[in-house]
Amino acid sequence: MKEDLSRDFGCILAISFALLVCVCAAMTLGALRERSAPGRKVLEGWLLEVVWINMPLLIVIALVLGWLFFETESGFTAATTSICTGNNKRGHFSSKMTFARDRSYHALSNTQGSVNYHLWYPYRQEIAASQ
Amino acid sequence: MKHPLLALVARLQLSVEIAKVPLCLLVGLSALFGNIFAAGKVEAGAYYTFASVFVLACGGASLNSWQERFDDSLMVRTRKRPLVLGSVSTAHGLLQSALLLTAGLAGLFLLANSQAFFAGLIGIISYNLIYTRLKAFSLWAILPGAFCGAIPPCIGWLAADGQVFSSGLSLLMALLFLWQIPHFLLIILRYQHDYAAGIAPNLLNRLSERRLQRIFLPWITALAMTMITFTVLPTETGVAIRSCIVVNAALLVAVFGQQLFLKPQPDYNVLFHLMNISLLLFMVGVATGRLLAGV
Numbered sequence: 001m002k003e004d005l006s007r008d009f010g011c012i013l014a015i016s017f018a019l020l021v022c023v024c025a026a027m028t029l030g031a032l033r034e035r036s037a038p039g040r041k042v043l044e045g046w047l048l049e050v051v052w053i054n055m056p057l058l059i060v061i062a063l064v065l066g067w068l069f070f071e072t073e074s075g076f077t078a079a080t081t082s083i084c085t086g087n088n089k090r091g092h093f094s095s096k097m098t099f100a101r102d103r104s105y106h107a108l109s110n111t112q113g114s115v116n117y118h119l120w121y122p123y124r125q126e127i128a129a130s131q
Numbered sequence: 132m133k134h135p136l137l138a139l140v141a142r143l144q145l146s147v148e149i150a151k152v153p154l155c156l157l158v159g160l161s162a163l164f165g166n167i168f169a170a171g172k173v174e175a176g177a178y179y180t181f182a183s184v185f186v187l188a189c190g191g192a193s194l195n196s197w198q199e200r201f202d203d204s205l206m207v208r209t210r211k212r213p214l215v216l217g218s219v220s221t222a223h224g225l226l227q228s229a230l231l232l233t234a235g236l237a238g239l240f241l242l243a244n245s246q247a248f249f250a251g252l253i254g255i256i257s258y259n260l261i262y263t264r265l266k267a268f269s270l271w272a273i274l275p276g277a278f279c280g281a282i283p284p285c286i287g288w289l290a291a292d293g294q295v296f297s298s299g300l301s302l303l304m305a306l307l308f309l310w311q312i313p314h315f316l317l318i319i320l321r322y323q324h325d326y327a328a329g330i331a332p333n334l335l336n337r338l339s340e341r342r343l344q345r346i347f348l349p350w351i352t353a354l355a356m357t358m359i360t361f362t363v364l365p366t367e368t369g370v371a372i373r374s375c376i377v378v379n380a381a382l383l384v385a386v387f388g389q390q391l392f393l394k395p396q397p398d399y400n401v402l403f404h405l406m407n408i409s410l411l412l413f414m415v416g417v418a419t420g421r422l423l424a425g426v
Contacts, residue, residue, distance in 0.1 A: 009359070009362040009363045009373055009377070010363050012359055012362070012377055013356070013359050013360055013362070013363055016352070016355060016356040016359050016380070017356055019352055019356075019384075020349065020352045020353055020356050023348050023349050023352045024349045027345045027346070027348060027349055030345055031342070031345060034341075034342070044337075045337055045338055045342070048334075048337055048338065049338055049342050049345065049346065052334070052346045053345065053346055053349050054349070055312075055349075055350075056309060056312075056349045056350045056352070056353030056354075057349065057353065059305060059308065059309065059353065060305075060353050060356060060357070063301060063302065063305045063357070063360075066298065066301045067298045067301070067302075070296060070297055070298040070301070
């Protein structure tokens with residue numbers, strides 16, 4: 001039941017991301033169509049507008065990448081660990097792309113070698129308590 | 132001659148005005164939200180964090196009033212502020228900000244933890260030293276400005292012993308950052324006469340109102356998406372609250388789309404208040420969900 005719920009809201013999230021991409025594309029096209037006369041100032045204004053239109057999309061993409069980075073085994077801690085110790089534990093990135101609910105459960109269940117075990121604090125404690 | 136008590140009250144009112152107390156209350160509430168989001172419960176520490184962040188924000192706002200007393204005199208929106216009119220001395224403003232900043236930072240250090248203290252320090256440095264100085268000569272100052280706005284919930288999160296490198300914290304910061312930019316753009320559009328005069332560089336000096344309107348929707352959609360992201364977090368929040376969060380986010384996008392693209396002249400006041408109410412409802416919803424899950 002909870003997994004279904006998570007999946008349903010995950011779908012809504014995916015739709016909102018698709019909407020964001022469409023909105024950014026539409027606004028960029030709108031800006032492009034209004035670029036009537038050539039000239040340095042017009043071009044500068046247009047570039048400025050396009051940058052500001054697409055900035056939130058870049059932030060959201062950075063957020064998603066950050067999420068994957070933090071919530072997967074090959075996350076930030078793994079990266080720093082591998083730099084410090086030379087022990088590269090990366091390699092589970094694409095196979096672990098699930099939502100945080102599954103991720104935290106995974107992190108909890110994987111007590112050995114799960115380098116991001118402590119990262120999803122404090123939900124980890126709640127899940128531990130519920131189990 | 133004025134009664135001493137009345138004189139004291141009048142002076143206190145001016146101090147409250149310099150400190151921008153209503154705004155700082157919202158800043159404190161966003162820290163409380165970050166705290167509840169991390170801890171899933173309200174303990175004494177949450178109130179201490181709220182109080183410390185509120186006092187710290189009042190200190191930052193007082194210092195900002197003192198820093199911008201000359202620029203404020205040039206704008207209709209701000210020219211009646213106490214430090215501009217001279218109803219409060221600059222020494223009073225400076226002393227007030229020093230006391231409040233010290234009290235706020237000390238509160239975070241003694242009543243929360245060192246991480247929250249450093250986050251508070253970063254917030255003050257980025258607001259009073261980077262954003263306030265940068266906005267006098269760069270339209271990109273809005274970005275560090277938005278970063279400062281994202282710090283309070285981060286302080287709350289850290290005060291509840293939340294991890295620094297975590298997706299929960301980055302989500303909190305992204306939410307507030309994405310909210311700040313359209314919020315600031317709406318202030319520019321609400322007070323167009325002030326900003327179009329070119330006292331400080333801003334997007335309205337470089338882009339037409341129509342072009343500025345086009346920038347809104349991607350920011351609002353990204354904000355709505357970030358709000359919806361909270362519904363897939365591994366909390367035990369009920370389906371009703373999650374649905375309310377989705378509806379709130381969808382309404383925000385719909386009203387902005389309708390106002391900006393279907394109406395000949397959007398009502399910026401309505402949009403401004405809508406953004407504030409929407410964020411407040413969102414925070415109440417998420418916090419309630421976290422607290423009910425802990426019961």
